[in-house]
Amino acid sequence: MLAYRPLASTTPIKALSRCHSTATRFVNKDLYWRRVPQWQNVSIEEFIDYRWQLANTVAGITKLSKFLHIVLPEILAPSTNPLLQHIKTKDDFIQDALEGIAAAPMAIRLTPHILSVIDWGKALDDPVCRQFLPLKSSIVPDSPKLTLDSLHEEADSPVPGLVHRYIDKGLFLALSICPVYCRFCTRSYAVGGNTETVSKSPQKPSRKRWEVVFQHIEKTPVLEDIVISGGDTYYLQPEHITEIGERLLSIPHVRRFRFASRGLAVVPSRTLDENDQWTSALINLSNKGRREGKQVCLHTHFNHPNEITWMTREAAKVLFENGVIARNQSVLLKGVNDNVETMGTLIRELAAMNVQPYYVYQCDMVQGIEDLRTPLSTILDLEQRLRGTIAGFMMPSFVVDLPGGGGKRLAVSRDTYDPQTGVSTFRAPGLHGSKGEKVYEYHDPVPRPATGHPFMKFHLPLGANSAVDQFRPLVDQAYG
């Protein structure tokens, strides 16, 4: 076990102390990053070093092109997606990716861990690659209902950087940068650098800006629950984690808070780096919170089992052994995790490493990612098939974050759903004011199957293929 020593809040955070050297602890492990030609000689110690991870992160199109030229084979495995079958060579792929990036709302940033778990020979269909690299040929026209800020977060912010939607919960947006940029980010309107299609206002970590948020929380006693997000809190300095956490712990009415970070999924090695103190800062806060009767947790974000390696399990073990509650929030994405086998495996893998599968989100109605969205029927089908396959407390809630700021609702709680029009309706009576009375609409991606087609049914008999598998030929046909 990696022991940790509690520290007073004013004491500088120290690294987790280790009983053995890195080499001794991790013998006979798969050095999976060595499958990337550039990193053939990178040692386990180098890979674990967070400074190495930062130095070798691929950000921007120049670095990406260089990386792709080295990592891709000359000839790629053919795609199963008819839209991508004309892409056969390395040069085809790079050209298509560069054109896709030019039209995308999110910038490019990928960590060495993520770059190492992609199967580059099959990059056209790789479920991890698909989350980060837009290919121009796979992009399909947006439904007219899509917007950049589909959850109306800016409209629900009483002060800049704090979204107050649910009665007792606040979402503190502490920064706008992340270790990776996901194509489908719900905060495409703000997160990451400018792209050719979206101008953003960068939110750097700023004590002055945070102070306005803290003061608002202090004078709003109804706020018991705070999410610290961004961006990704992995890009906050350990001192920032401590400072934010200590300030929130000092507010009597704040009962619980969580740091939102995709870090465990995209840079798990950081938790094993004894020279880096981000995890120590979190552990210290978690323990201090527990002593005060308050929950301090980590909410992370895995979407596919391929993101999980032995290093991820080791990192999750450090958190579990040190008492940090970690929960996962996945996004349901077409061609990534929209089938029972993949989602079931992901849930079981998360449970096995004591990261609670908490939410599976219907992909938000965000512009520029129509090719990643699934119809509501998919999430309903997945929930129906997966419930009962694992203990109830490890079964995630399958939810829709309602466009227009209605908050998260169970997908099965829809009032109406017509798969022919692709429109589902929900209400959110738990919200205050007019929000609690509104009817919210979620719109399936277009195109939809023709009226009266037998695949309209979303409650499929057990034993049939998942709904999405049955929809796919129709969608492919429509686009083909």
Ligand code: SF4
């Ligand atoms: S890590 Fe989270 S906040 Fe950052 S781009 Fe991905 S989804 Fe958005």
